Every structure is written in structure tokens, then in C-alpha cells.
Amino acid sequence: MNNPPDISQDPKEYEEYAHGVQKHVRAYLMVGALLLTFTAITVALSYVDFGTRKANIGIAMLVATLKAGAVALVFMHLAAEKRLIYRILIFTGFFVLGLFWLILLAWYDYPIFK
Amino acid sequence: MEIPYTISTRPDTGLWNAKVGIWLFLASEVMLFGGLFSAYIFLRIDAAPGMWPHGLLNVPVGTMNTAILILSSVTVVLAWASLKMRRYRAYWWYMLATILCGVIFLTVKLAYEWPQKFEHFGAYIKPEALGKYEKYLGNERRTEKGLEPRIEITGHLHSQNAKEYEVALDPVNAEPDNPAMDRPHFFPLPVTDKIATIEKEDVERATMFLPTHSAYFASYFTITGLHGMHVLGGVLVFIYMWLPVSKRLYQRNPEHLANRVEVSGLFWHFVDLIWIFVFPLFYLL
Numbered sequence: 001m002n003n004p005p006d007i008s009q010d011p012k013e014y015e016e017y018a019h020g021v022q023k024h025v026r027a028y029l030m031v032g033a034l035l036l037t038f039t040a041i042t043v044a045l046s047y048v049d050f051g052t053r054k055a056n057i058g059i060a061m062l063v064a065t066l067k068a069g070a071v072a073l074v075f076m077h078l079a080a081e082k083r084l085i086y087r088i089l090i091f092t093g094f095f096v097l098g099l100f101w102l103i104l105l106a107w108y109d110y111p112i113f114k
Numbered sequence: 115m116e117i118p119y120t121i122s123t124r125p126d127t128g129l130w131n132a133k134v135g136i137w138l139f140l141a142s143e144v145m146l147f148g149g150l151f152s153a154y155i156f157l158r159i160d161a162a163p164g165m166w167p168h169g170l171l172n173v174p175v176g177t178m179n180t181a182i183l184i185l186s187s188v189t190v191v192l193a194w195a196s197l198k199m200r201r202y203r204a205y206w207w208y209m210l211a212t213i214l215c216g217v218i219f220l221t222v223k224l225a226y227e228w229p230q231k232f233e234h235f236g237a238y239i240k241p242e243a244l245g246k247y248e249k250y251l252g253n254e255r256r257t258e259k260g261l262e263p264r265i266e267i268t269g270h271l272h273s274q275n276a277k278e279y280e281v282a283l284d285p286v287n288a289e290p291d292n293p294a295m296d297r298p299h300f301f302p303l304p305v306t307d308k309i310a311t312i313e314k315e316d317v318e319r320a321t322m323f324l325p326t327h328s329a330y331f332a333s334y335f336t337i338t339g340l341h342g343m344h345v346l347g348g349v350l351v352f353i354y355m356w357l358p359v360s361k362r363l364y365q366r367n368p369e370h371l372a373n374r375v376e377v378s379g380l381f382w383h384f385v386d387l388i389w390i391f392v393f394p395l396f397y398l399l
Binding site: 088 | 127128129133134137138141144145148149152155156159173177180181184185187188191192195198199297300379380383384386387390391393394395398399
């Protein structure tokens, strides 16, 4: 989804522009409703036994990732951003994955995990 | 001196400067919270059986706060869209709604959720004394069913002297063999009037539900505290943008205010995004 374009001073063009922004507003409201629904689903799923706690954690994190994705793509306009922003985020993703990778290293290094 | 590229885009980046700035800041925030979340994973994997508590937080209140934060994310993006359409009155109301949502979130956290924890008491029993308190722990049945052992007795601290604690028990310790107590409840059960006497020499450590209670509460208070400070920061910025001083900026240059709202909105959505992970990790799992 694109950001609303810049506003025009011409009344007729403004009308079209406002109509375009209204479309975005509808999308924001729909995503908001979707996020609230998924919150209810997250709570409900936590009371379902999926066999192991690991399975429950995995499913809850999957739903949380979907919700976070909706916030990032629509509310934060990441669905259509300039290239520089994506570059910043690729670096961030690389470093944050590296950070979590350290836990994996510790898993093999630290006797209490075995 | 005029600050360059507040509205027009910089030729080399294709963006106005504040937008690049906020994304770089959010990148550093990802690393900050990433460090804390990895510490959470570390502490949780490291927790001995029975040492990572479940069901101690108020799920309906947490769910309500999650909904409030999502609602505020919607209102702030609507506030920005209103500015884009040059509807200041609508912007003003949406911004007020956002501020109120943030204030409600913080009030619930600081005036209700946290104080409730500070009043709750838990005593971890020494491994050699667990049998003595079997009637409050129900570990024989739990071992048979392959469940984690209970090693803590919780409730409200009724009284204490040099030798013992008297605790009004939580239902989980008042009826430890009731299968309904094997899983956390959606609505928190009130403390019972059943009093247990716990000898201090049998206690490994006893404390209120403070960061010193366990790795769980240490990470809970650290992460929700830092998140709360972000909410407070966002609310303060939004108040500034809601006050008449910002109306003057709107009259001078509406697009400048819209851009300011957009970058502070990006920060607010990030705060919402963090909570989306905090809520299930601490309240539900």
C-alpha cells in the first residue's frame, strides 16, 4: 500500500486526493479490527493444549509475528517505502538475528543447557 | 537558522530528514529490546523445573491494555491522515484519543497491575522440606501426571515472626490436588481464607512479587518498565503536538506538522509492536 500522495491546492484535485486518503483510512480501520481479533485469538489459543509448551509458544509467536507484520506493513507504511529505509532495516535484521544467534552458541557452550 | 529537509525530500536519500532519523532510532531500539528479549529467552531456558511461574499475571487486564494500545495505533494513524486531508478538528480529536489511550495504559500498569504484584507474597521451599508442605503443593499427583513440581507457596502475607510466615493461600496452594489448578485461569482467582504456616528454616527464599522474586519477575519488570517509559515518552510528545503551539505550526505549514506526527506515530507503532510480543510472552505462556 502506498502513502497518500502530497496534497493539491486545486479544489477539484483536493477532492480526489481526500477520497484517496479515505481509502487508506478504511485500510487502517480494517487492520485495527484484524489486530483486535488476533489478540482475542492469541488469548484463546493460550488455553488450548497443543501437546507441549514449546508448541504453544511457537504458535503464539507465529500469531504475534503476523500481528507485528500488519502493524509494520500498514501502519508504519513499510509495504511501500523508499529503498534507504529497507537498507536500514536489512542491517537491523542482520544484527538482531546475530544477537539471537549468540543464544544458540551458548546452547552448545554452556553445560546447564545440555 | 532553518532546519533543512523537514518537508521537501533530500535528493540523495529521496526522504525528508526526520524520517531517516526516526528509522535509524527505531533500528537502535530493535537492538535494545532485542537484547532484553534474548536475556528473557536465556533466563527462561535456564530456569530449573518449577522455577518459571505461570498464571501470575492478570490476563483480562493485560488483554484490555493490549486492545487499548492497538486502538491508540489506529487513532494516531487517523490523526495523521486527518492532517493530510487538512482536517485539523478531526486531527485534534484523534490525537486526544491517542493521548488518553496512552494515559489509560500507563495508569492500569502503574496504579493497578504493578501494585497488585507488590502485595503478593511467595516462599520458595527448600528441596529437603518439600514433603513437609505436600498438602499445599500436591507434588505426588503432579509427578504421577508428569507435570512440573511446585516448589513455591504463594498468597497474601498474613503475618510473620522470627520463626514463621503465615500466608493466606492462593487457590493453587489451597487446593493443590484439584485438576482445575493444573492450568492458569483466564480470570484470576482471589486469595482464599485458608492460612498456611511456613517455617522460615524451611524456606529457600521468600519475597513479595518484586524483581528480586525470580528471573521471571526481574525480566517482567525490566521489559514492561522500559516499555512503559516509551509509552510515557510518546504521550509527552503527543501532548506537545496536541497543544495550541502545534496549531500555530499547522497554520504556518500543515505539512510540517503532518510529518512530525508521522515520525512520532512511527515511534508509537513500534511501541505497540513490542507490546504485541511482550503480552503473550509474559501473560499467556
